[in-house]
Amino acid sequence: MSMDIFHEIDNERIQRLSHYGTPPAIPQWDGWREISEDNHYHLLFKRDKEHALHDSPEAKGLYYYIGMDPNQ
Numbered sequence: 001m002s003m004d005i006f007h008e009i010d011n012e013r014i015q016r017l018s019h020y021g022t023p024p025a026i027p028q029w030d031g032w033r034e035i036s037e038d039n040h041y042h043l044l045f046k047r048d049k050e051h052a053l054h055d056s057p058e059a060k061g062l063y064y065y066i067g068m069d070p071n072q
Contacts, residue, residue, distance in 0.1 A: 035043075
């Protein structure tokens with residue numbers, strides 16, 4: 001994938017920021033929230049299951065960079 005598209009998008013973003021300024025934060029997205037105990041265990045069990053099946057990216061040695069096509 002060509003990096004030109006990312007440079008083009010980044011340049012457009014920088015132009016909008018310089019023209020309109022930094023947008024206000026979304027209050028619902030501000031700050032941290034604690035994960036519930038159920039979600040915590042769900043994520044732990046899911047990760048353990050993936051590792052047991054060797055389906056995890058770490059087990060396969062698959063690491064991707066931002067913008068890379070994982071299908072190639």
